[in-house]
Amino acid sequence: MANFSGLHILFFSFIIATGALSVVSGTVFTIVNRCNFPVWPGILTGDNGVQLNGGGFALNTGASVDVAAPAGWSGRIWGRTGCNFDAFGTGSCLTGNCGNKVQCSGAGGAPPATLAEFTIGHGGAMDFYDVSLVDGYNVQMEIKTQGGSGDCQNVGCISDLNKICPNELSVHNGGSVVACKSACEAFGSPQYCCTGAFNKPETCPPTDYSRIFKTACPKAYSYAYDDATSTFTCANANYSIIFCPTI
Numbered sequence: 542m543a544n545f546s547g548l549h550i551l552f553f554s555f556i557i558a559t560g561a562l563s564v565v566s567g568t569v570f571t572i573v574n575r576c577n578f579p580v581w582p583g584i585l586t587g588d589n590g591v592q593l594n595g596g597g598f599a600l601n602t603g604a605s606v607d608v609a610a611p612a613g614w615s616g617r618i619w620g621r622t623g624c625n626f627d628a629f630g631t632g633s634c635l636t637g638n639c640g641n642k643v644q645c646s647g648a649g650g651a652p653p654a655t656l657a658e659f660t661i662g663h664g665g666a667m668d669f670y671d672v673s674l675v676d677g678y679n680v681q682m683e684i685k686t687q688g689g690s691g692d693c694q695n696v697g698c699i700s701d702l703n704k705i706c707p708n709e710l711s712v713h714n715g716g717s718v719v720a721c722k723s724a725c726e727a728f729g730s731p732q733y734c735c736t737g738a739f740n741k742p743e744t745c746p747p748t749d750y751s752r753i754f755k756t757a758c759p760k761a762y763s764y765a766y767d768d769a770t771s772t773f774t775c776a777n778a779n780y781s782i783i784f785c786p787t788i
């Protein structure tokens with residue numbers, strides 16, 4: 542017991558001495574489900590960092606969960622739909638599936654899936670964020686900034702692209718469209734994937750397919766070189782990530 546208390550004192554002295562307490566107040570992501578169906582958010586930390594909340598959980602209609610991210614955090618958040626998990630958290634999802642567990646634990650989501658992408662700044666530096674349809678679309682999503690300074694726009698894809706998805710890009714389940722592939726994923730050609738001779742902005746302009754995404758969701762990435770109108774910045778903010786924001 543004496544040793545245990547000693548360790549505590551040592552630990553707190555360390556925190557005070559290094560100012561490490563300030564690290565605890567990073568960025569808060571409030572993940573909200575306004576869809577009239579459950580969503581299983583997936584969270585993937587880049588660069589082999591710590592997986593927030595184990596990388597995934599269930600979120601019923603109307604529920605919200607706060608996820609704390611440390612300064613410098615970089616990663617993506619998406620929604621999985623049509624999931625079936627047993628009491629051990631084992632199962633799978635129709636869209637955004639990340640393996641066979643409710644916690645993605647470092648696995649990415651299978652496209653097509655709408656992605657919220659973040660790079661959080663260190664010590665008051667700008668955060669970079671966007672909603673990306675480069676890997677396709679599965680669910681309506683909005684990023685709303687809370688507080689912070691700078692341009693701090695609310696962005697996302699709040700149209701239901703499943704309703705206007707061209708047949709050749711549609712992912713069906715039963716009678717309904719549950720996701721919409723990117724043209725790159727559907728056809729794999731360099732022109733749509735911006736690879737090979739098309740690997741720079743000058744040689745990879747928007748296509749008829751990417752324009753469908755851009756028209757419906759002007760503040761989301763519609764294809765790989767859509768940076769100018771799709772990346773946003775804000776400093777010292779928290780963020781809400783809302784599934785089905787208009788419902």
Ligand SMILES: *[C@@H]1O[C@H](CO)[C@@H](O)[C@H](O)[C@H]1NC(C)=O
Binds near residue numbers: 569687688689777779
């Ligand atoms: C972010 O959320 C935390 C925890 O609720 C809060 O302490 C902090 O003031 C918030 N920051 C902003 C910019 O709203």
